[in-house]
Amino acid sequence: MGMVSHARDELDDSRIVAASLEDPEAFGELFRRHSPRLHAYIKRRLGLVLADDLVSETFTTAFRQRARFDGRAEFSAWLWGIASNLIAKHHRQETRMYRAFARTGVDPAEDGVADLASDRASAAALGPRLAKALASLSAQERSAVLLLAWGEMSYAEIAATLDLPLGTVKTKIHRARIKLRKTLPEEKIDG
Amino acid sequence: MDELDALRQMRTALAEQEHPDRIALRTSWRADVKQRPRRSFRIPLVSLAATAAVAAGAVVAVSLAPSESSAPGPGKNGAVPQKGNVLLVAATNAEKAPIGKYWHTRTISGEIHAVGKSAANHYKVDSRQGSEVWTDRSGKGRQGHLDLPDVPLTAQDKQKWEAAGSPNWVRIPDAEGAGRTVALQMNPPAGRQAPFRMPANDRFFGLTTEQIAELPTQPKALEKALLSLEGNWHAYTTKTETEPIRALRGQERVRALSDVAGTLLSTAPAPPKVRAAAFRMLAALPGVKAEGEATDPAGRIGTVISLPLETTMPLGLFTAPKQLGTYRRQWIINPVTGKLLAIRDLVATPPRGSRKLPTGDDGKPRSLTAENMPDRFHRPGEVAAYQVFEVTEWTNAEPPR
Numbered sequence: 001m002g003m004v005s006h007a008r009d010e011l012d013d014s015r016i017v018a019a020s021l022e023d024p025e026a027f028g029e030l031f032r033r034h035s036p037r038l039h040a041y042i043k044r045r046l047g048l049v050l051a052d053d054l055v056s057e058t059f060t061t062a063f064r065q066r067a068r069f070d071g072r073a074e075f076s077a078w079l080w081g082i083a084s085n086l087i088a089k090h091h092r093q094e095t096r097m098y099r100a101f102a103r104t105g106v107d108p109a110e111d112g113v114a115d116l117a118s119d120r121a122s123a124a125a126l127g128p129r130l131a132k133a134l135a136s137l138s139a140q141e142r143s144a145v146l147l148l149a150w151g152e153m154s155y156a157e158i159a160a161t162l163d164l165p166l167g168t169v170k171t172k173i174h175r176a177r178i179k180l181r182k183t184l185p186e187e188k189i190d191g
Numbered sequence: 192m193d194e195l196d197a198l199r200q201m202r203t204a205l206a207e208q209e210h211p212d213r214i215a216l217r218t219s220w221r222a223d224v225k226q227r228p229r230r231s232f233r234i235p236l237v238s239l240a241a242t243a244a245v246a247a248g249a250v251v252a253v254s255l256a257p258s259e260s261s262a263p264g265p266g267k268n269g270a271v272p273q274k275g276n277v278l279l280v281a282a283t284n285a286e287k288a289p290i291g292k293y294w295h296t297r298t299i300s301g302e303i304h305a306v307g308k309s310a311a312n313h314y315k316v317d318s319r320q321g322s323e324v325w326t327d328r329s330g331k332g333r334q335g336h337l338d339l340p341d342v343p344l345t346a347q348d349k350q351k352w353e354a355a356g357s358p359n360w361v362r363i364p365d366a367e368g369a370g371r372t373v374a375l376q377m378n379p380p381a382g383r384q385a386p387f388r389m390p391a392n393d394r395f396f397g398l399t400t401e402q403i404a405e406l407p408t409q410p411k412a413l414e415k416a417l418l419s420l421e422g423n424w425h426a427y428t429t430k431t432e433t434e435p436i437r438a439l440r441g442q443e444r445v446r447a448l449s450d451v452a453g454t455l456l457s458t459a460p461a462p463p464k465v466r467a468a469a470f471r472m473l474a475a476l477p478g479v480k481a482e483g484e485a486t487d488p489a490g491r492i493g494t495v496i497s498l499p500l501e502t503t504m505p506l507g508l509f510t511a512p513k514q515l516g517t518y519r520r521q522w523i524i525n526p527v528t529g530k531l532l533a534i535r536d537l538v539a540t541p542p543r544g545s546r547k548l549p550t551g552d553d554g555k556p557r558s559l560t561a562e563n564m565p566d567r568f569h570r571p572g573e574v575a576a577y578q579v580f581e582v583t584e585w586t587n588a589e590p591p592r
Binding site for chain 1: 193194195197198199200201202204205206207208209210211214215217218320336338373374375376429431510
């Protein structure tokens, strides 16, 4: 092949997946590109320890099944879809952490994370209320609204990731937002 | 501030992105490539004829440990001792196996998928994964993922696949997604044999290499130690709590103990005396029976040990039953060398009907339907899945660089 290795930087994800069938090491580039954002998102939902585990499991699964990635979806949607399934397995654990946060005002997910006090001051009062509402969401509602707020995805990207119709995603997010809004103090509502 | 803004200000300390090298270091995600199969296998079975393997060109020849031909024991190589005591004979011979600097295993697992629309017009494909591991006595070492192509199961299946134009990709139904399909890749790109090397530092049902080395060497004491192992030992449950095997009763306990014993006798770096104890422990479990001879997926002859399981679903992974048929699990052992050669699951009753599954977090409706199952055209007694332990040995040979 005439391809030189530095060209990998310019290759799109699906080409790298294809290349990794012959050269498994190539898959490492996908880890480099996608792990930071995915890791941050899972950390935010499940805490640091589970995030390490699930990122590992997500990429392991993706690597193992890469021959079945057919390129019709974006690689990132496929990858985040795998991650979403794994996160779903921890639905109860996640709910327990939100409940504990709501009850005690101390967020177990942030256990062991350097405390950026100033950053969190404004949200501190709202955190437990939001956590209580998040605990009450269904798994789908929670994933959809958190992919929006924390994953910074568009509705279309969320639909692709969760493999749901766009309309369904909008409905789930709408419902989730209503439940979250109810927990906020009145004067905070402007939207 | 609306509720989305409020959410965005929540847990911001956790939202910080880290450098991928740091994440890779901490997660050592590569190390898990090998770890998955151990827990998540379904066992496919195949009479993966040697011809199919050779045709695929990617299977490494089975290397026999020195003990394989020289092991003391009743009878010559291949001679099968009496049925009643076959596990005890295996135990005696397992105990005589040499120990070395390195623990070396090569494992291939396969799952048999039907390709095609009808029982009359389909062929079967063995979808395979393999891994090779070298570790030292501290449990550190290297492991590689063997990138094996999927292959037609029998010579007849190969003819049908060739008649279909030898497609590189074949599509099969997604067992859980009505109407969706997934693809299997049949032709290995050249040069895929180079194993994907990564650090190995495995645990086996939570046990480290050091803990395995110190397991009791008497069967009753070993069983007692294993009864304290914590895990999720159910084929399906919505509970996330772990519990010791001791909390299980009846067949569930036999299932959990036999799963752990199977690992101690295959991929786990167990010393010979621990292996011997595992064989003896298994011999004392209710319902475990020696049957006739069989050839394992790598073409080796051994004795069949049948296990009384209610389900062959992997333990601890699912929240709902994922099978529509019933299955039997068999071990194939070589009592003369004291080795577990393979584990295979045979179809007892082929899949029938359908079952709704709880909706996943991805919101996809999920259901199982017999017409989407990989073994939809299997007949009773045919292999659905397998694991073959091509190499399990302590050796002083140096691992490949």
